[in-house]
Amino acid sequence: MSSILTDKRTATLAGYVDDRVGASKIVKTFARKIFPDHWSFMLGEIALYTFVVLLISGTFLTFWYTPSMALTTYEGSYAPLVGQTVSEAYETTLNISFDIRGGLLMRQIHHWAALLFVAAILAHMARVFVTGAFRKPRELNWIVGCLLAILALAAGFTGYSLPDDLLSGNGLRIISGVIQAIPVVGTYLAFFIFGGEFPGEVIIPRLFILHVMLIPAALLALIGVHLGLLVLHKHMQFPAPGRTNTNVVGYPVFPVYAAKAGGFFFIVFGVVVLMAAVVTINPIWAYGPYDPSPIGAGTQPDWYILFVDGALRLMPGWLGPIPTEFTTFGYVWSLNILLPGAVVPGLMIMALFAYPWVEQWLSGDTREHHLLDRPRNKPTRTGLGVAALVFYVVMALAATNDLVATHFHISINDMTYVLRTLFFVGPPLAFWVTKRVCLGLQRRDRDLALHGRETGRIVRTADGEYFEVHEPLDVYERWNLVQQEADQLVPLPTGKASGLDKLRARMSAFFFEDRIEPVTPAELEAAHAHDDGHGRALEGDTDPHAVSASGRGSETGHGH
Amino acid sequence: MKDSPTTEHNDAGPSHGGVGTDLAAPEGAALDNRFANPGLPAHRYRTTDIDPAAAKRAERQVSTIFLLSAVGTLVFLVGYFALPIDDDKSLGRLQLSTMVLGLGLGFAIFLIGIGLVHWAKTLMPDHEQIELRHDIRGTDEERRDASNIILDGVEESGIMRRTVIRNSLIGAMAILPIPAVVLFRDLGPLPGTVLRESLWEEGVRLTRDPDGTPIRAADVTFGSVFHVIPDGLSESSHPIEEKAKAAVLLIRIQPEDVQPLEGDLAVRNDWDYDGIYAYSKICTHVGCPVALYEQQTHHLLCPCHQSTFDLTQHCKVIFGPAKRPLPQLPITVDGEGYLVASGPFPEPPGPSYWERGASA
Numbered sequence: 001m002s003s004i005l006t007d008k009r010t011a012t013l014a015g016y017v018d019d020r021v022g023a024s025k026i027v028k029t030f031a032r033k034i035f036p037d038h039w040s041f042m043l044g045e046i047a048l049y050t051f052v053v054l055l056i057s058g059t060f061l062t063f064w065y066t067p068s069m070a071l072t073t074y075e076g077s078y079a080p081l082v083g084q085t086v087s088e089a090y091e092t093t094l095n096i097s098f099d100i101r102g103g104l105l106m107r108q109i110h111h112w113a114a115l116l117f118v119a120a121i122l123a124h125m126a127r128v129f130v131t132g133a134f135r136k137p138r139e140l141n142w143i144v145g146c147l148l149a150i151l152a153l154a155a156g157f158t159g160y161s162l163p164d165d166l167l168s169g170n171g172l173r174i175i176s177g178v179i180q181a182i183p184v185v186g187t188y189l190a191f192f193i194f195g196g197e198f199p200g201e202v203i204i205p206r207l208f209i210l211h212v213m214l215i216p217a218a219l220l221a222l223i224g225v226h227l228g229l230l231v232l233h234k235h236m237q238f239p240a241p242g243r244t245n246t247n248v249v250g251y252p253v254f255p256v257y258a259a260k261a262g263g264f265f266f267i268v269f270g271v272v273v274l275m276a277a278v279v280t281i282n283p284i285w286a287y288g289p290y291d292p293s294p295i296g297a298g299t300q301p302d303w304y305i306l307f308v309d310g311a312l313r314l315m316p317g318w319l320g321p322i323p324t325e326f327t328t329f330g331y332v333w334s335l336n337i338l339l340p341g342a343v344v345p346g347l348m349i350m351a352l353f354a355y356p357w358v359e360q361w362l363s364g365d366t367r368e369h370h371l372l373d374r375p376r377n378k379p380t381r382t383g384l385g386v387a388a389l390v391f392y393v394v395m396a397l398a399a400t401n402d403l404v405a406t407h408f409h410i411s412i413n414d415m416t417y418v419l420r421t422l423f424f425v426g427p428p429l430a431f432w433v434t435k436r437v438c439l440g441l442q443r444r445d446r447d448l449a450l451h452g453r454e455t456g457r458i459v460r461t462a463d464g465e466y467f468e469v470h471e472p473l474d475v476y477e478r479w480n481l482v483q484q485e486a487d488q489l490v491p492l493p494t495g496k497a498s499g500l501d502k503l504r505a506r507m508s509a510f511f512f513e514d515r516i517e518p519v520t521p522a523e524l525e526a527a528h529a530h531d532d533g534h535g536r537a538l539e540g541d542t543d544p545h546a547v548s549a550s551g552r553g554s555e556t557g558h559g560h
Numbered sequence: 561m562k563d564s565p566t567t568e569h570n571d572a573g574p575s576h577g578g579v580g581t582d583l584a585a586p587e588g589a590a591l592d593n594r595f596a597n598p599g600l601p602a603h604r605y606r607t608t609d610i611d612p613a614a615a616k617r618a619e620r621q622v623s624t625i626f627l628l629s630a631v632g633t634l635v636f637l638v639g640y641f642a643l644p645i646d647d648d649k650s651l652g653r654l655q656l657s658t659m660v661l662g663l664g665l666g667f668a669i670f671l672i673g674i675g676l677v678h679w680a681k682t683l684m685p686d687h688e689q690i691e692l693r694h695d696i697r698g699t700d701e702e703r704r705d706a707s708n709i710i711l712d713g714v715e716e717s718g719i720m721r722r723t724v725i726r727n728s729l730i731g732a733m734a735i736l737p738i739p740a741v742v743l744f745r746d747l748g749p750l751p752g753t754v755l756r757e758s759l760w761e762e763g764v765r766l767t768r769d770p771d772g773t774p775i776r777a778a779d780v781t782f783g784s785v786f787h788v789i790p791d792g793l794s795e796s797s798h799p800i801e802e803k804a805k806a807a808v809l810l811i812r813i814q815p816e817d818v819q820p821l822e823g824d825l826a827v828r829n830d831w832d833y834d835g836i837y838a839y840s841k842i843c844t845h846v847g848c849p850v851a852l853y854e855q856q857t858h859h860l861l862c863p864c865h866q867s868t869f870d871l872t873q874h875c876k877v878i879f880g881p882a883k884r885p886l887p888q889l890p891i892t893v894d895g896e897g898y899l900v901a902s903g904p905f906p907e908p909p910g911p912s913y914w915e916r917g918a919s920a
């Protein structure tokens with residue numbers, strides 16, 4: 001082994017650092033930690049890297065941006081707006097775009113990175129959900145992840161408002177309207193947040209400090225916790241030959257993983273810059289400064305806020321003759337705003353936070369899990385995930401109802417009726433279809449494990465019967481199809497069952513009743529006997545590469 | 561048990577849970593009715609591992625990619641200095657500058673990444689390695705020790721014995737956050753009645769948005785729409801806040817197209833002037849400007865969430881999330897033939913709020 005200590009100068013430097021921070025211990029602990037590889041693990045990485053891009057590009061923007069709503073007359077380089085009264089926030093955002101070389105590029109980098117950041121977080125969450133990566137011992141990290149997702153939305157929304165252009169101003173107007181609708185304290189809250197009537201003169205500076213300090217700091221801290229827990233728990237891995245619940249199979253951090261992950265950072269950063277170079281985003285000069293009176297058709301927020309906006313659009317103010325806003329003792333209950341604007345998002349967030357515990361309660365499974373589930377093997381969970389996604393997408397689509405309607409020449413009202421129906425019908429339907437698909441895929445896995453792969457070769461037996469030759473899977477291929485545990489139901493306790501017990505048993509049945517049992521060796525043997533009788537199977541069930549027949553063997557066999 | 565291989569079987573199921581941290585592991589469970597993990601398949605070598613020429617080729621590829629990245633940086637620098645945006649202020653020049661800078665920088669960054677990944681994939685060792693997991697929880701002994709330390713510490717501090725200290729501390733701490741909340745009181749003024757008030761009152765002229773010129777009734781032709789602000793808006797102390805309440809739409813329609821109101825509201829039947837109707841432009845949903853007018857149907861549409869108000873029914877909501885009609889501004893003409901308000905809005909314009917009360 002060639003030691004880094006053979007070079008004298010590095011040795012001195014390394015020694016210097018080690019004397020002061022104990023670097024050698026840190027290197028020993030972390031440099032060879034093993035990380036498993038899978039494309040879906042890159043989603044979280046994209047989120048992390050776009051966050052870094054946001055920190056870099058955002059800091060650049062702060063050198064010129066002025067978070068002030070004081071009015072001034074625009075005198076900059078964009079001729080069509082010269083002479084207009086605009087806020088300093090709007091003016092300086094224009095200046096960044098038109099007078100600073102690379103400024104527009106930086107704004108577009110910042111905005112594209114923001115869109116990608118939120119997208120990556122949500123995709124990462126979906127991955128964690130459908131693979132069951134939130135199970136014990138990682139429930140707390142799921143909570144941290146949910147907080148990160150909420151903060152990401154907050155970061156995006158506060159940033160979106162900063163240029164003080166027409167679109168973002170209308171977004172704030174909507175927020176102020178939703179806040180005012182909160183019973184009892186709403187009006188006061190709105191006055192405190194906006195420093196008086198909408199829009200006031202303080203909301204931009206307040207959002208600015210949230211946007212550039214409080215929210216990034218909280219994100220940074222939580223990302224630290226998130227990654228700290230990741231290192232503590234070690235990464236999960238997909239089940240595969242040699243991968244067990246008690247090991248991690250993959251590449252060492254140094255050098256392979258570091259090179260790949262580091263390289264991937266540059267790839268993500270590079271792609272964001274390339275997008276910013278060629279695709280315009282948020283051309284605030286075309287929207288004009290905020291003014292409470294004008295507005296264009298097709299006003300949409302950034303994509304991740306669409307679902308709230310869409311929910312607001314779906315909710316009718318009148319259900320036939322019944323109003324959804326009413327007054328009791330002179331006080332107003334605006335359910336038309338509260339339900340879609342606060343209750344629906346609130347329930348969604350609560351469901352998100354609670355899910356790991358709900359599932360744990362229904363499976364009664366409190367063991368540690370370090371192997372991911374293949375989504376098809378958990379049909380109910382995967383179905384719920386897809387249903388949630390459809391719910392989200394229907395609401396987001398609703399926020400584009402005017403664009404879709406004009407594009408396809410249908411009436412906005414019809415479009416809205418269809419989406420209102422989908423709001424209720426879509427998620428259960430998606431659940432049902434997904435669950436069936438998962439069960440179907442499991443059945444196919446079973447078949448494949450039992451009877452092998454179709455080869456397309458037809459063989460005629462001596463008695464004149466025709467058969468397609470099936471080629472059995474080798475043990476490695478087969479393992480992926482048979483490794484999962486059968487799901488267990490929580491039964492009703494014997495003796496007196498409380499209402500809660502009954503609920504639990506019923507929900508547990510809903511979760512786990514429909515299931516396909518994994519193939520057992522006995523079944524395989526029986527199938528082989530059967531197939532052989534028909535001359536279907538070929539030889540070749542054993543694999544010369546098999547290290548050992550047991551999981552333990554695989555661990556010791558490849559020790560490090 | 562903790563380090564045993566575990567993927568095989570577990571038939572313990574739900575009852576297996578319980579306290580502590582069992583790994584999903586068998587405890588003498590019947591292994592024979594589950595398959596055994598076959599272990600890692602044999603390693604497959606890459607061509608770069610076996611063929612020195614392939615390795616050499618990969619090496620050349622990686623270094624070429626890094627050199628191309630440097631070219632990107634040069635493109636950026638040339639673009640920065642050769643394409644000023646202050647002498648040519650056209651959008652075209654700006655776009656060109658953005659594109660050259662962005663493509664240069666983008667490829668410079670992107671290619672570093674591609675080079676690193678290609679290097680790692682072709683030339684760095686790709687033997688998968690195995691690390692064992694260990695229990696997250698401490699051993700029973702560690703748990704016992706830890707809880708003893710805490711108990712001892714609590715005992716040493718005397719917090720459980722010296723109840724006077726403890727209770728006074730709890731009491732003091734309980735009220736300590738109050739200043740932190742109170743301090744935020746001055747974030748904004750109390751609402752009072754300002755949401756009910758707007759610049760409109762009897763005699764205030766209707767003027768064009770944004771230039772503030774007054775509108776002669778004779779200029780309002782059938783089907784035309786005027787975006788209106790009250791006279792004197794720009795001199796008011798908070799013009800934007802006032803505009804957010806006072807913006808008005810002015811539309812002329814055949815008076816017989818409008819269904820007359822009955823009962824208490826019948827007084828409003830003459831709030832128009834000769835078929836010229838003035839309605840608040842601020843949506844009663846959450847406050848966007850209701851800026852779209854469909855001439856044929858006489859519908860006003862809010863672009864934010866598509867609340868639709870029917871002018872022929874005094875701006876009653878006929879679709880969408882808003883519940884209340886747009887407040888109507890009573891108007892007439894002054895001595896010079898200019899349109900003026902004949903009174904304030906009958907109710908607060910804009911979105912609902914808790915204290916707003918019922919509307920007509």
Ligand code: HEM
Pocket residue numbers: 051054055057058059061062065093096107110111114117152155156158159160161162163211212213215216219281282
């Ligand atoms: C943490 C995640 C962040 C997200 C999701 C985010 C998102 C956004 C968005 C969408 C905009 C509007 C951009 C536009 O089109 O003009 C914006 C503006 C801005 N952001 Fe961020 N940002 C983040 C972090 C930061 C950080 C860390 C800083 C500074 C330290 C920063 C500084 C700014 C500034 C100064 C603006 C206003 C200038 C402008 O709009 O061009 N941002 N942000």
Ligand code: FES
Pocket residue numbers: 843844845846847848862863864865866867880881882
């Ligand atoms: S603000 Fe007008 S419909 Fe929502």
